[in-house]
Amino acid sequence: MDVLFLVAAASAVFCSLMVVSRRNPIYSAAWMMGAxxxxxxxxxxxxxxxxxxxxxxxxxxxxxxxxxxxxxLLNPTPADLAREDVPAGQRVLATALAAVLLGVLGWVFLGGxxxxxxxxxxxxxxxxxxxxxxxxxxxYDEYLVAFELISLVILAAIAAxxxxxxxxxxxxxxxxxxxxxxxxxxxxARAASGPEGRGAERTAAEEEPVHAH
Amino acid sequence: xxxxxxLVIVGILLxxxxxxxxxxxxxRKVAARIQxxxxxxxxxxxxxxxxxxxxxxxxxxEEVIPRGAxxxxxxxxxLLAFVPGALALAVVPFGHDMRVGDTVIQxxxxxxxxxxxxxxxxxxxxxYGLAFGGWSSDSKYPLLGGLRSSAQMVSYxxxxxxxxxxxxMSAGTVSIREMVLAQQELLFGFLPAWNVFFQPVAxxxxxxxxxxxxxxxxxDMPEAEAELVGGYHTEYSGMKFGMFFLGEYVAMTVxxxxxxxxxxxxxxxxxxxxPHDTSVGNALVSAAVFLVKVAALLFxxxxxxxxxxxxxxxxxxxxxxKVLIPLALANVxxxxxxxxx
Amino acid sequence: MKAPEHxxxxxxxxxxxxxxxxxxxxxxxxGEPAAHGAAEGExxxxxxxxxxxxxSWVERLYxxxxxxxxxxxxxxxxxxxxxxxxxxxxQLPYNPRARGEHILKVDEQGREKCVACLLCEAACPxxxxxxxxxxxxxxxxxxxxxxxxxxxxxxxxxxxxxDACPCDAIELTPKPxxxxxxxxxxxxxxxxxxxxxxxxxxxxxSGGYGKLTGPPYRGEGGDRSLIR
Numbered sequence: 001m002d003v004l005f006l007v008a009a010a011s012a013v014f015c016s017l018m019v020v021s022r023r024n025p026i027y028s029a030a031w032m033m034g035a036x037x038x039x040x041x042x043x044x045x046x047x048x049x050x051x052x053x054x055x056x057x058x059x060x061x062x063x064x065x066x067x068x069x070x071x072x073l074l075n076p077t078p079a080d081l082a083r084e085d086v087p088a089g090q091r092v093l094a095t096a097l098a099a100v101l102l103g104v105l106g107w108v109f110l111g112g113x114x115x116x117x118x119x120x121x122x123x124x125x126x127x128x129x130x131x132x133x134x135x136x137x138x139x140y141d142e143y144l145v146a147f148e149l150i151s152l153v154i155l156a157a158i159a160a161x162x163x164x165x166x167x168x169x170x171x172x173x174x175x176x177x178x179x180x181x182x183x184x185x186x187x188x189a190r191a192a193s194g195p196e197g198r199g200a201e202r203t204a205a206e207e208e209p210v211h212a213h
Numbered sequence: 214x215x216x217x218x219x220l221v222i223v224g225i226l227l228x229x230x231x232x233x234x235x236x237x238x239x240x241r242k243v244a245a246r247i248q249x250x251x252x253x254x255x256x257x258x259x260x261x262x263x264x265x266x267x268x269x270x271x272x273x274x275e276e277v278i279p280r281g282a283x284x285x286x287x288x289x290x291x292l293l294a295f296v297p298g299a300l301a302l303a304v305v306p307f308g309h310d311m312r313v314g315d316t317v318i319q320x321x322x323x324x325x326x327x328x329x330x331x332x333x334x335x336x337x338x339x340x341y342g343l344a345f346g347g348w349s350s351d352s353k354y355p356l357l358g359g360l361r362s363s364a365q366m367v368s369y370x371x372x373x374x375x376x377x378x379x380x381x382m383s384a385g386t387v388s389i390r391e392m393v394l395a396q397q398e399l400l401f402g403f404l405p406a407w408n409v410f411f412q413p414v415a416x417x418x419x420x421x422x423x424x425x426x427x428x429x430x431x432x433d434m435p436e437a438e439a440e441l442v443g444g445y446h447t448e449y450s451g452m453k454f455g456m457f458f459l460g461e462y463v464a465m466t467v468x469x470x471x472x473x474x475x476x477x478x479x480x481x482x483x484x485x486x487x488p489h490d491t492s493v494g495n496a497l498v499s500a501a502v503f504l505v506k507v508a509a510l511l512f513x514x515x516x517x518x519x520x521x522x523x524x525x526x527x528x529x530x531x532x533x534x535k536v537l538i539p540l541a542l543a544n545v546x547x548x549x550x551x552x553x554x
Numbered sequence: 555m556k557a558p559e560h561x562x563x564x565x566x567x568x569x570x571x572x573x574x575x576x577x578x579x580x581x582x583x584x585g586e587p588a589a590h591g592a593a594e595g596e597x598x599x600x601x602x603x604x605x606x607x608x609x610s611w612v613e614r615l616y617x618x619x620x621x622x623x624x625x626x627x628x629x630x631x632x633x634x635x636x637x638x639x640x641x642x643x644x645q646l647p648y649n650p651r652a653r654g655e656h657i658l659k660v661d662e663q664g665r666e667k668c669v670a671c672l673l674c675e676a677a678c679p680x681x682x683x684x685x686x687x688x689x690x691x692x693x694x695x696x697x698x699x700x701x702x703x704x705x706x707x708x709x710x711x712x713x714x715x716x717d718a719c720p721c722d723a724i725e726l727t728p729k730p731x732x733x734x735x736x737x738x739x740x741x742x743x744x745x746x747x748x749x750x751x752x753x754x755x756x757x758x759x760s761g762g763y764g765k766l767t768g769p770p771y772r773g774e775g776g777d778r779s780l781i782r
Contacts, residue, residue, distance in 0.1 A: 026348060030286065033341065052328045052497050061337025062367055065344070069363045072356065132327055132387045247627045249637040520627040521620065 005045050014037035023081050025071045029064060036060045048130035217318045224321060228504070229302055232511075234264035237524035240515050247519045250364035268426045268455070271352030276451035281351030288351060291449065291456030294342025298464040301474050302336040304328045305470045308500030312491040320480075320500055328389035329377050332471050334369070336426060339464055340366040343428075346457065347445035358444030361434045361526065368533040369425035369432075375541030376418040379548045380475050383411055389471070405483045407474040414544045416476045423468040425533065427461065429514055431521040434529055469510035470503075477506055497543050508532060642682035652728040653711045656704055658747040659723050666748060667723035670697040674724055680707035683715060702744040708735065727751045 022028040036059045036127035044051035085138070138146050238253070238261060245252025253260025278287065310318035325331050340363055347359020384392045392408070400406045409416045412496055425432040436444030446457045473479060480499035481488060524532070659667045670687040688700035713726050729751055734740060742750065 024283075026283070026286065026345075030289070030345070049325065049327050050330070053327045053334045055328060055335035057337055059339075061334055063493065065337075065340055065363045065367050066343050068341075068348075069360065069367070072344065072360050072363070075348075075356070132330075243631060245636075246636065249630065251636045251638055463704045466694060516624060516627065516631075548661045 008038045008041035008045065010041065025076065025081075026068070029068050029071060032067075033060050034063070044129075046130070050132045050135045056132055102188065122167075151192055215316065217313070217316060218322075221318065221320060222322050224306055225302065225320075226297070228307070228405065229299060229444050229463065229466060232466045233459050234268070235262045235351075236462045236465070236515075237267060237513060240518075243512070243515045247516075257494070260331070271452050271455040271458075275449040276447075276453060277353050279448045283349035286345045286349035286522045288453075290342050290346025290445075291453045291460065291529065292342070294339055294460035295344060295456050295463060296500050297335045297338035298460055298467050301332045302465045302470060304331050304389055305467075305474055306393055306479060307503055309486060309488065309496050310491050311493045311496030313493065315404075317491065318496075319390075320496060326388050328394075329381060329387050329475070333374055333377065334391075336464065336467060337366070339426075339460065340458060343445045344547050346449065350445075350448035352448050352542070353444045354447045355445045358436060358441050358447070361441075362428065362445060365428075365432065365434055365529060366426055368530060369422040369537070372418055372533060372537035372541050373426060375538065376412075376415040376422065376543055377475065379415040379541070379544045380408055380412055381549045382552055384408065389479075393481065394475050394488060396477075396478040397481045397483075397486075399483055402449075405476040405478050405481070406505070407476060412476070412544070412548070414540065414550075416553040418473075418541050419472060419476065421532075421537060423472060424514070424517070424549075425529070427467065427468055429461075429466050429515075430518040431524050432529055433523060434526055441521075465511060465514055466497060466507065469507045469514070472510060473503065478504060481489035559768050565566060591729065635662070637653040652731040653713045653726040654731065655706065655727060655750055656709075656715070656742070656747055657725050657751045658702060659725060660748060663693060666698070666702075666744070667721050668699050668702065668719075669721055670699045671694045671720060673718040673720060677715060677718035679712060682706075682707045696697050699744060704742050704747060706731065706740040706742060 012035050015031045015038055019028045019035060019158035022031060022169040036055060040055040040060075043049075069126060230534075241263065242252040242260065256262040256266045278284070300402065303322040304325050306319065306321040306324075310317050310319050315406035342364075343362035344359045347355040347357075350356070380392070381387055384395055386392060386395070396405070396407050398406045400410065406408060424430075428434070428436065434444075436446070439448070446454055449457060480486060480503040484503045485502055486499040566667055571613075661667055669690075670685055671685070672685055675681075675683045675685050682705040684701070684703045684705075685699045685702035687697050690698040692698070711726060715724050716726050727750070
């Protein structure tokens with residue numbers, strides 16, 4: 001078991017490093033899949049089978065596909081990818097923050113008082129842990145309110161995305177409608193100004209049957 | 214792991230690997246007869262060895278790789294199209310338990326207690342093969358095919374999942390094995406208690422979504438040969454193309470096997486199999502029943518392919534998002550209400 | 555003049571007469587421009603293909619149509635016999651008038667009918683016929699072809715040689731074009747042309763080659779009588 005864990009963990013770390021170091025986003029996405037799969041293996045080794053499967057189903061199977069979809073739609077050229085538009089200080093800041101995070105995590109897990117024993121060693125997993133039923137009862141019995149609140153947040157996010165993404169469409173539709181009405185008014189004015197020949201008469205008659213009488 | 218488990222694995226692998234050649238033959242033969250042709254007649258009796266000839270052709274063919282192809286992903290595409298789908302069969306029970314001596318052998322590779330979800334997770338990975346293959350070919354038609362496949366499969370996965378959710382709710386378990394066992398009783402004394410009778414809407418949605426997931430006509434947008442040449446596999450040749458081909462048939466087999474297990478009673482057929490009998494004979498009969506059911510569904514795949522025309526892309530999306538998903542959601546709600554009452 | 559009796563187009567007549575005609579035209583046409591306008595107005599919207607009007611949602615499920623389609627294909631699968639011939643084991647006869655490879659005809663004594671007049675060579679648009687003229691060994695004619703060659707790769711099977719021949723000595727048979735693995739084999743000499751249409755080929759056509767007996771073969775798919 002420990003060997004499997006080490007392999008999966010090492011693979012997860014390696015894949016994650018590849019994700020952030022690839023220049024081509026498609027390869028980043030591919031390595032991301034590898035990382036997700038490795039983490040799923042770790043979950044499975046921890047008896048959290050449901051979590052492992054959901055990890056693959058949702059993250060690898062659905063979310064990453066959407067990422068991939070967007071990348072393929074944009075289909076950046078090598079020239080696009082080579083362009084550097086990272087602000088000057090960002091690299092330094094990012095490295096510093098990563099070092100801080102690594103340091104804190106290392107302190108928690110390796111040194112210091114909290115890690116005298118392996119984490120959670122005094123709290124063995126409850127019976128049926130990781131099971132679908134256990135998972136369901138945890139979410140829907142114990143943490144129902146929190147769960148529903150989170151889904152509300154996600155719903156709000158979806159609504160916001162629709163509003164932002166479709167705004168142009170809505171306004172565009174309104175403008176197009178105004179344009180149509182303007183043209184109609186023009187045609188009506190032409191028809192009212194007297195017979196200017198067959199073509200004008202006909203358009204007026206077709207567009208406004210009521211006024212033709 | 215006992216020797217028996219190993220035998221079961223090898224046996225299932227052998228069966229599964231022999232289905233695609235049979236499917237290729239059946240597809241060509243059925244297509245031909247529906248169209249008033251004979252189909253393959255030259256290689257072996259009734260052209261039965263035609264798949265072998267095809268395989269030899271594919272294996273010995275020159276492999277052409279486009280100059281601009283992204284090699285690593287280009288090689289990964291066919292593999293990803295084939296392997297995850299085949300893995301999903303691990304949780305499908307091929308037959309009833311059988312008792313040899315003191316050991317009880319399950320005709321199933323692994324009885325995971327997340328069974329159905331495992332299948333959904335792995336089949337959802339198949340899209341990567343098409344997407345990577347399409348993108349890495351450095352060609353416009355495969356790219357469009359790959360794009361379409363990712364959009365289509367993500368869309369229909371939702372409907373597929375929701376259909377399964379309704380079944381899970383009415384069955385009260387996620388394990389495919391337990392679902393199959395629960396379907397072995399009789400309903401009103403004559404009707405087998407298959408889920409298709411309890412969940413007809415879910416069965417219909419699952420069927421339609423399965424067609425879309427497997428890129429089969431009438432939903433074969435990703436390859437749509439009339440508009441996209443060959444779709445995602447346009448630039449593939451030789452055995453790499455063959456892997457895509459095999460992957461499609463394996464995915465169909467998986468979907469059929471899952472559908473048989475979820476909706477059509479799995480290995481059971483009242484009168485032929487006895488769920489309380491764990492003899493070797495009963496187990497073998499049940500395995501045969503299962504395979505016949507899978508074969509019938511696979512025939513249905515072929516039959517529909519040569520009957521229905523292809524959907525247009527916007528029609529496909531509208532059907533998925535505006536019809537199937539709301540219907541599946543409503544089905545879940547109704548199932549839930551029945552469960553409460 | 556008959557013109558006033560005819561209903562005039564809406565645009566040409568005065569306001570008094572328009573009411574009925576324009577009303578009819580407008581009611582028919584009004585829906586169309588509006589629909590177009592909507593499509594133009596929202597460029598990002600996918601073109602919605604509305605189902606044909608007047609169908610209930612049950613009809614729009616098309617379940618009955620799908621079922622009947624499946625039934626039709628199943629009938630084909632199980633009941634119908636394939637239409638195709640098992641080429642090359644089975645072959646459909648060609649039209650007796652089809653233009654295939656040539657034959658040099660012979661008379662009752664086995665002598666070629668050709669008198670080496672060179673009319674076919676002159677008529678040939680692809681210059682595929684080569685004739686070497688020599689004095690005839692027989693008393694009934696002056697000249698005969700010492701050599702007679704047709705390059706089948708050049709020949710376009712137009713049949714002009716047959717038309718040009720004054721003594722009915724060359725003829726295009728329905729024998730389809732042969733296939734060889736070298737170019738020399740395509741140059742047919744006199745002996746080969748004389749025997750180019752052996753007996754078993756003759757038997758394929760009931761009326762005999764070149765003769766049109768009965769209605770011509772029309773090649774329509776579905777005529778089962780042609781499938782043996």
